[in-house]
Amino acid sequence: MQNKEVCEEKSVNEKNLEIFNRYFPGCLSMENGNQLTLDTEKLKALLGDFSGIKEEGYGLNFVGKKIALTQAFKKNDKILKPLNKSTSKHILIKGDNLDALKILRQSYSEKIKMIYIDPPYNTKNNEFIYSDDFSQSNEALLKQLDYSKEKLDYINNLFGSKCHSGWLSFMYPRLLLAKDLLKKDGVIFISIDDNEAAQLKLLCDEIFGEGNFVADFIRKTKSTTNDAKTGVNYQHEFLLCYAKNKEFVNLLGGEKNLENYKNPDNDPNGAWINDNPSAKRMTPNSMFKITNPYTGKVDYPPVGMSWRFSQNTIQKHIDEGRICFKKKHKDNERGFIYKRYLKDLKTTQKTFDSLAFSDNCYMNQAATKELLRLELAEYFSYPKGVDFMAKIIEHATEKGDTILDFFAGSGTTAHAVLESNKSDYQKLSEGGGVI
Known part of the structure; x- marks a missing residue:
């Protein structure tokens, strides 16, 4: 752990550059193959010397900038x-x-x-x-x-x-x-x-x-x-x-409303919601059918969409119980449930x-x-x-x-x-x- 911290520690130059940019933003830029270029006129202005500021034309060199x-x-x-x-x-x-x-x-x-x-x-x-x-x-x-x-x-x-x-x-x-x-x-x-x-x-x-x-x-x-x-x-x-x-x-601010996350089937992974397994993209290897073994219902992605996952990943989700097939469902319903677990949320706070x-x-x-x-x-x-x-x-x-x-x-x-x-x-x- 100590070796990792030493490797990740910033060099003196990196620390100095960070401090400089914090107090004099916009004065340093990377040009000509990652070479640092200093805008001396902008730096002098931030230090109180405004003589080099141009005021002709339109843009940030506006008339009255010195004043x-x-x-x-x-x-x-x-x-x-x-x-x-x-x-x-x-x-x-x-x-x-x-x-x-x-x-x-x-x-x-x-x-x-x-x-x-x-x-x-x-x-x-x-x-x-x-x-x-x-x-x-x-x-x-x-x-x-x-x-x-x-x-x-x-x-x-x-x-x-x-x-x-x-x-x-x-x-x-x-x-x-x-x-x-x-x-x-x-x-x-x-x-x-x-x-x-x-x-x-x-x-x-x-x-x-x-x-x-x-x-x-x-x-x-x-x-x-x-x-x-x-x-x-x-x-x-x-x-x-x-x-x-x-x-x-x-x-991030405030807590998300998580009351829809339930665990009616005592899933060992905890509370979940029935999520949408499709995505708004057309990926060729994600345009396959999923067949319900209980009812024979065949599901394809909605028109203009594809499944979020490849066929191998879908099979993995089935084996793990993340995808569960319904034993009863209406004709216009999807034949399976895709579980999104509460524990998988990156944060419980609102974006x-x-x-x-x-x-x-x-x-x-x-x-x-x-x-x-x-x-x-x-x-x-x-x-x-x-x-x-x-x-x-x-x-x-x-x-x-x-x-x-x-x-x-x-x-x-x-x-x-x-x-x-x-x-x-x-x-x-x-x-x-x-x-």
């Missing part, structure tokens, strides 16, 4: 002032979220398990203005960023418009700070629609590292759409998920399906009903529901984890956290536990 980076690295001169004394473990901060993130970094660096944000979507109907405060004197800013006065004026005007560069410049420093707050096994979820989904994906690839992309979930937003120009009924938006370090992420939010219960309408009940619907557009947030929390966190939402909106994240805590307390109380 966006200075916003993240600029020292914070704000303080957090409590309105009253409280013993609550929860914190609600009112103010510019860029300032708040810098303040939180002082006490919560690498301590947040999950971040969820629902940022402005940069739509034509969105009234949000991306107007970060560039309080430095123009002379200091021009010198630091190597700008002409004309270019600085152009960028300042740009931030008041609905363009990609303005939106990216607004999001960039906030996501950089968010990354610093995440634990090594932490994840961030970001709701977005088509207006900025492509830009957000590229931005997150740069900040978190392309290899730390976890998933792109689909959320159903509505049943119908008012835009009939293309004939497409557009009903969804996206939920991007990135990790601080994907190697440490596990989004986090990328289509988990495609049901109607996650639509905007459901969230609006919640706000109508609270007489708050007129104040919040396109809210997310508590059930939506609860499922994310179920899969991404454990008891005692810290959750952050720096675009709080209607407070859905806080609501879902409180409901989750209440549920955990109820389960513990019913089980005779103590908090």
Whole structure:
């Protein structure tokens, strides 16, 4: 065992490379026959030198990128002032979220398990203005960023418009700070629609590292759409998920419903369910007949499908009792049972399906009903529901984890956290536990 551990231990170079990529994602790449290539300009930018950043054209070299980076690295001169004394473990901060993130970094660096944000979507109907405060004197800013006065004026005007560069410049420093707050096994979820989904994906690839992309979930937003120009009924938006370090992420959550697993025949392998032995593929050596020796019933795979297993494997399952032939069955029934044993499940926890939010219960309408009940619907557009947030929390966190939402909106994240805590307390109380 010791020899195996020694063989599997990472070399000093591998450990150094892992640490470098953790703190400077996207700066190293493998090129020219697995040769490491260092993007020195990107590295210098992450260390505070923005002079080599190009801003011409479209893409991640967007206009205003230098200013966006200075916003993240600029020292914070704000303080957090409590309105009253409280013993609550929860914190609600009112103010510019860029300032708040810098303040939180002082006490919560690498301590947040999950971040969820629902940022402005940069739509034509969105009234949000991306107007970060560039309080430095123009002379200091021009010198630091190597700008002409004309270019600085152009960028300042740009931030008041609905363009990609303005939106990216607004999001960039906030996501950089968010990354610093995440634990090594932490994840961030970001709701977005088509207006900025492509830009957000590229931005997150740069900040978190392309290899730390976890998933792109689909959320159903509505049943119908008012835009009939293309004939497409557009009903969804996206939920991007990135990790601080994907190697440490596990989004399994909650226990599967296993009540259908029974053992009516006292099978020594334990509880089982009658599973489907066919698969949606056409494999020539899996297109044979299976004959019931009791009734003579002959079964073939359904049309367009084949058996999951070869003939030899099927015979092995018959010999082991995994496949059992029925002594009585209806004419339209399969003549055998294929057992899937509970003990063979890789995990009893639920997987986090990328289509988990495609049901109607996650639509905007459901969230609006919640706000109508609270007489708050007129104040919040396109809210997310508590059930939506609860499922994310179920899969991404454990008891005692810290959750952050720096675009709080209607407070859905806080609501879902409180409901989750209440549920955990109820389960513990019913089980005779103590908090």
